[in-house]
Amino acid sequence: MAVSLQKGQKISLSKEAGGTLTQIKMGLGWDVAQSSSGKKGGFLGGLFSGGAGGGDSIDLDASCIMFDSNKQPVDAIWFGQLNSKDGSITHTGDNRTGAGDGDDEVINVDLSRVPANVQSLVFTVNSFTGQTFETVENAFCRIVNASNNQEVARYNLSSQGSHTAMIMAKVYRHNGEWKMHAIGEIASGRTFQDLMPAIMPHA
Numbered sequence: 001m002a003v004s005l006q007k008g009q010k011i012s013l014s015k016e017a018g019g020t021l022t023q024i025k026m027g028l029g030w031d032v033a034q035s036s037s038g039k040k041g042g043f044l045g046g047l048f049s050g051g052a053g054g055g056d057s058i059d060l061d062a063s064c065i066m067f068d069s070n071k072q073p074v075d076a077i078w079f080g081q082l083n084s085k086d087g088s089i090t091h092t093g094d095n096r097t098g099a100g101d102g103d104d105e106v107i108n109v110d111l112s113r114v115p116a117n118v119q120s121l122v123f124t125v126n127s128f129t130g131q132t133f134e135t136v137e138n139a140f141c142r143i144v145n146a147s148n149n150q151e152v153a154r155y156n157l158s159s160q161g162s163h164t165a166m167i168m169a170k171v172y173r174h175n176g177e178w179k180m181h182a183i184g185e186i187a188s189g190r191t192f193q194d195l196m197p198a199i200m201p202h203a
Helices: 012-019 192-202
Strands: 002-003 011-012 023-032 059-068 073-075 090-091 105-110 120-125 138-146 150-157 163-172 177-187
Touching: 011 012, 012 150, 012 177, 023 059, 023 120, 023 163, 059 090, 059 105, 059 150, 059 192, 073 090, 120 138, 120 177, 120 192, 138 163, 150 163, 150 177, 163 192, 177 192
Parallel strands: 002 150
Antiparallel strands: 011 177, 023 105, 023 138, 059 073, 059 120, 090 105, 120 163, 138 150, 163 177
């Protein structure tokens, strides 16, 4: 049974998964708000299946920033670079058609290959087009054990407002194990670079 996280909560991924985790998937999803589209889609489907001409689509992008023990950025995985330079993290890219089931934005992480100097992975989501989260609802991020596709932890976010980005969660090393921290802080920016001043305190 996956644990449902509250803002600020920290958990051990191995304890929640019932054993050592090496391959995980960070799935991120959200819906277009009812008031902005008149319909909802599963996960990201409603965002991208709304058609080319309407105001019922929004281009949200997930990113992962890798930090070392000095809280300095080492690498970033986003739509402009879908793979980390060391090969341990892969972004599956945007699904703008809403086709298929499950998460539309997924970042795969091979924890066993994350370089030893990398202390934390911070996951963010932002609106590249500048649309605000007033048009977004049911945002969430979840950790999935890639070996059996079982959900380990889920963090649901209810924050709607005039912000254009959110710092979702952090996966980090602590005393030899990987943990997850539900952050859920709002921010503004079109890409992860714009978010760096807001991300740094959470690295």
